[in-house]
Amino acid sequence: MKGCGGCHKVGIRDDKSRDEGRYGSPCNSCHTRHKFSKAEAKKPEACRTCHMGFDHPQWEMWSNSKHGSIYEMEGDTGRAPTCQTCHMGDGDHNVMTSWGFLALRLPEDDAEWMGYRVTILKGLGVLDAAGKPTPRLDLVKAGKVARLTKEEWQASRDKMVGVCTKCHSASYAKTSLGNADKMIKEADKLMAEAITIVADLYEKGIIKPQKGQPAYPDLLTFYDTRTPIEQTLYVMFLEHRMRAFQGAFHMNPDYVTWYGLAEMQKDLVEIKADAAAMIRESGHKK
Template sequence: MKSYNLFLLLFFVSGFIYSRNNKCIECHYSTTPQIVSDWKLSKHAENDIDCSVCHGTDHMSANDVSKVKLPTPETCAQCHDTQVNQFKKGKHSIAWAAMKAMPTAHMQPMVLMEGLKGCGGCHKVGLKTEEEIKKLKNDGSVFGHSSCDVCHTRHTFSKKEAQQPQACQTCHQGFDHPQWEMYSGSKHGVRYLLKQNGTLSENVSAPTCQTCHMPDGNHEVRTAWGFLAVKLPMPEDKQWAEDRATILKALGVLDPQGKPTQLLEVVKAADVARLTQEDWEKERNKMINVCSKCHSENYVRAELKKGDEIIKSADRLMAEAINIVADLYKDGIIEKPQNYSYSYPMLLTFHDAPTAIEQKLFVMFLEHRMRTFQGTFHNNPDYALWYGWSEMQRDLTEIKELAHQMRLNKSR
C-alpha cells in the first residue's frame, strides 16, 4: 500500500510539473519563441530540467512577470557545484569587483558600467553581492547576473559552444587584451580554425583558449603572471626589481618609499596577482604540463622563459617613462591630481588622465606593454613586436619629447 501511495504522489507531482512546463512553453512559443527553441536543443530539456528550476514558480502569466526569478551562479550550483566552485576561485569571478575598483570607474557613463554596454558588458561575468544585484535591478539593469551564461549562452547553455575559442572572443579582444586577435593569427589559432572548417582532420592537435587556460575543464582560468604581469617577490636582478617597484608605485600598490599601501590588501583579497613564488610556480607548472602534451618539456620551458624575458625588457621601458612623468610632478611642471594619493602617475586612471603626457603613459602601459608580453606568450610575432615593443619605444620617445617641451615652456 505504501508503494502504491508513493507512486500516486510521484504521478501527480510529475503531472503538475509537466502541466506547468507545458504552460510555460505554450505561452513563450508566442512571446519569445527562440527561447523555447533554444531550450529544446539543450541538455536541460533532454533531462527534464524545466523552466521552474531556474526561474521559480511564482511567474505564471503576463500579469506577474516581475515575479520571475533570474538565475545566479548559486542557481547553476544546484547541479554544477564543481564548476561553480572552481569559477569562484578564478579571475573571472572577480571581474565585476575589479571593474568597480578602477580609480575613475565612477566617472564613466553608467550605461557603460552598470548598463553593461562598455566595461560592464564583459565584467558582468564577475560575482555580485545581493545588494549590487538589487541596485542593478532598481536602476533598470535586470539581466546579466548569472555569470555562467556569459560563456554558456542561454537558453541552450551549450558545453560545446563554450569549448570553442570564439566563446572567448567577445571579451578577449581589442585595446588592452587582444587575445583573440593574437590567438587566431598564431599557428595555434590558424590550425584550429582549419580544423573547424574541415580543412584539417578532426583528430589533429590544435589547442583552443580552453586547452591552455581551462585544462580538464577547470573553470578557475588562472595564469602565472596574471593580467598585468606583475608579481611578488621581487626578482633577484637588481634593475628589474627597481623597474617593477616603479610600476607597482604607479599602480598604487607601493608608496614612493616602496612600502606596501592599503591597495596591496585589495590585490591580495582579489587574487589578481601571484604574491608568492610558490603560487607563481604552481600556475607555471600547470601550463608546462598542458604544453608538454604537444611539445617537449625543454622546448616549453625555453619558450615560456622568453615570455618572462620580454616582460623584463618591457618593464625597463615602462619604468623609465613613469619616472619621467613622476619627475614632472616633483619639479612642479605639472600639477599632481588631487585624487592621487602619492606623487606618482596613476596608470589605471585610463582616459581620465589630465594631461597628454599622462594619457600617453596610460596607453603605453595598458595597450602596448600588454601586447608586448601577451603577444609573446600567445606566439604571435606581429603583436609582440609591431603592436607591442615597437609602440612602447615610440611612446617613450614621445614622452621624452613632451617632457622636454613642458620644461622649456615652464622656464620661459
C-alpha cells in the first residue's frame, strides 16, 4: 500500500489488464468485486477512495461545494452534477480534462505565463536547465498527463462547456472556467518564483546535486529530497498548488484560498527566508 500503487495498480496482473485500465486503474477500482455493478460505479462515492487526500482532494472539494451540498441533501435527483456527470458525461471511460492532472499545457500564447510554465517544466524534469526536452517528456505524452496541442486542449474545454450548459448559460460556464484558468496563472507565478530561488542555490553550489542528477530542483523526488527548503518546495507544488487550481474547477473557494493560494504564499515566504539563511551560512556573496 506504500506509495502510488495502492490506487494506480490495484488488481493489475498483466500487460493486457494494464492497457485496459487508465493510469493503471482496472475495472474493479470502480465496479467493485463480487458485484461489479454499473449503478455502483455511477455514484460519486465510488470515486472517493482514490480521488481524495494530499495531492488531489477532489472528493473533499466537490462534496463541500454547492454541487456536493445539493447532492448530499437531495440525493441523486439529477439537480446536482456528480463526478460522473462532468467527467464521464457521454457514458464512456474517457476521464480527461483540458488541463490534465498537473494543470500544464503546451503551447501557451501568454508569454508571461509561458515563462512561469517553462520554469515549472524544468522543475518537473520535463525540460533540462537549458530548456531542452528530456526523456520525461515522453512519459508525459504516453500518460496523457498534459494537453500538448491547442486543438487537444480546446476539444476538452468545449466538451466541459457542453456539460456545464446543460444547467448554466454558455457565458456563465465559459466565465467560470476562465476564472479557474486565471487561478492557475496566479499559482504558477508563485511556483515559478519559488523554483527559481531554489535553482539559484544549486547554481551557487550551496545545494549539491546527487550523483548523476542535474543541478536543479526536482519536484518529483517527493519526500526523498535532502534539504528542508526542497521539502517545502515539493509540498508547495504537489499539495498547495494542486489545491489552488483544482479547488477553482470544483467551485470550492475555501480550497482555492486557504488550502491553496494562501499556503503557497506562506511557502514562498519560508523559501525566501531559508534561502537567505543558507546563503549567509555558506559565506557566498549574493
